[in-house]
Amino acid sequence: MPKRKSITLKEVAAEAGVSLGMASRVLAGYGSFSEKSRVSVLAAADKLSYRANGVARSLRLRRTNTIGVLISQISSYHWTTFVQGVEESAKRAGYGVVLSNTGDDPVREMDYLRDMRERGIDGIIASPLDRNLRAFRQASDSGFPMVTVNVNIGSERAAVVATDEGRAGADAVAHLDALGHRRIGLVAGDMELESGRLRLESYRVGLEEAGLEFDEDLVVHGNYRHDEAYEAALRLILLPQPPTAMLVCNESMTGAVLQCLRDHGVSIPSDMSLVGFDDPDWAKFYAPAITTLREERYYMGKLACDALLAEIEQNGPPQATVLVTLRTRLVVRQSCASPRATKSLSWRLPATTPPEHEVPTFS
Amino acid sequence: MPKRKSITLKEVAAEAGVSLGMASRVLAGYGSFSEKSRVSVLAAADKLSYRANGVARSLRLRRTNTIGVLISQISSYHWTTFVQGVEESAKRAGYGVVLSNTGDDPVREMDYLRDMRERGIDGIIASPLDRNLRAFRQASDSGFPMVTVNVNIGSERAAVVATDEGRAGADAVAHLDALGHRRIGLVAGDMELESGRLRLESYRVGLEEAGLEFDEDLVVHGNYRHDEAYEAALRLILLPQPPTAMLVCNESMTGAVLQCLRDHGVSIPSDMSLVGFDDPDWAKFYAPAITTLREERYYMGKLACDALLAEIEQNGPPQATVLVTLRTRLVVRQSCASPRATKSLSWRLPATTPPEHEVPTFS
């Protein structure tokens, strides 16, 4: 048995002694009907514990009351809080949320876009990868409601919710500069992603504003990945003239950098100051608490969802592009201090404890 | 315009010069058809860039190829990894995943259960709250495919994927006992949740096996909440005779406890040993790295999904209850040491830095 048959509106109508259409009217609440039929339909529905078939309704209404969210990794703090915001807004409006992880894989991303359209999803929230910009733009132009996050696909109809990544890194650099740092390292993110490029750019802006020179050696690439960031941080601290402070471009890499510094006996903030992008829960209970660049991800999620629902539910012509920019703010904690006058070289020794590598237990 | 009209199968058939049914056959790949019509249908579909309407298909097939996952909080590491496992398995089988956060609110949980059934979801994975056990059992009995996680609803048809919480805490206690600890505190979870009760119970089992007495004073309740756990930990360290080690029942509370200890100058592991349930990423880069009880959540997610899909796709009579139990394992890191012979009282002073409280910026 593929599926147990469930109660249909027809049966409710029969039980109530009215026509199918009447029952629909009462339950969906449109048109006019007498008190008498209202009562009998409701009673019948209750008695049979009728449950409307959403699929049939969706077919008829050409609307599923569901939105899709395409994110890179559900495991990052960054996105979980975002999704919570989306869900909150969606639920309030009676919409469901379908979630898909792309893992920053362009093929998966396209798969999911197609899949969601076939499923009749009413609209999506996404941060398309460079390679897929055209496809997303095309989908948007063809009338598929869409809101993008920190990516502009250049469509007239797709709203964009963004953070001012152009400033964030600069704020951090200014903070470090004020403390007296002159050599500030950057553990950069993935240059194939818009956010990776913007974060690097904002670091350059910060240096310029502080009158500091951009030194290629102080920029290492972790590609937003934990393992690569560990190696990258190692390269920084082994430089002939290491930086006195570091700016790390996402949460996952910040963890790796902390691990690297701990493994090599570099203490924070006395030997090294550190500022991280994203503000995960652990940043505030870490010892010392980490100074971070906080984005209001939850609020961004709500905004993105609200914009999408507006786009979906508007009946008129497409509204103008909406671009909401949220300010990222620096949360100052205990991971930054003035650089030491006399540079200790004690921590430039090989690691005492090798880094712990995760061994996947299951395929 | 509620929705742009899209290409239907009818139009494809017309373009290809065959009947509607023929086009369906070719594209869905059943029945028999000539090479000629195969080619022309495929060409027409491609030319018009035909996209099947999943809603209509679902209505006809009485199946949406979508499963639902009801979790308490998407923000906990615990669940994000679980969901990743579910998604991996689901995608492989061609199923989509609808996710909903209940926030451990029984009303929301029921709302979502109803909502998902109306949406025609093919089955769900959930950990029903005590209050809703009956309703979930009823849904399962009535033929709604379901897999529960760490909760047994007592239905014949619902598979259960569980961890051996009955042993986990005991392993931790044994580890601490072996190091010489005699007073082991517990920051307990929510007693209204099955997992909360089981974790407390396994702690008792561990004490018993180690020949240690159960001391009510050493058990404080954090209810799985960050803020309550901070206070709870404080009560523990302010005891006339504080414990020399602590076992903390989930990730979020572990963070709070660490914060509390740091704020009050209690150092780990010299003043206090600590073992946490759940093994979030930060546990291994914390300084010192935290010893934890690790559950293979990703793998659990895959198992749960596979069990659910089997239940959904089986055509025969309901199969027997499947109960999969996974072993939790102790990951030993640097947060535990032997208790100090002479107890330092230095850390029994009031906090030097008040705990940082989060100030919500937006409603």
Place this chain on the structure above:
DNA sequence: CTTGTTTGATATAACGATATACGTTGACCG
């Protein structure tokens, strides 16, 4: 040359809800 069998194609009945077009009934007014 008839009869049976295979093969390809078509027409059509679901699936379960919504919404419109169209009757019927009754109330109210002239």
Place this chain on the structure above:
DNA sequence: CGGTCAACGTATATCGTTATATCAAACAAG
């Protein structure tokens, strides 16, 4: 008392697929 207009119901088309029953043609066997 006949006519008009609400108010209320019903019958039915529609949404876009899938799958079955039917049909026609082609072909082989008797």
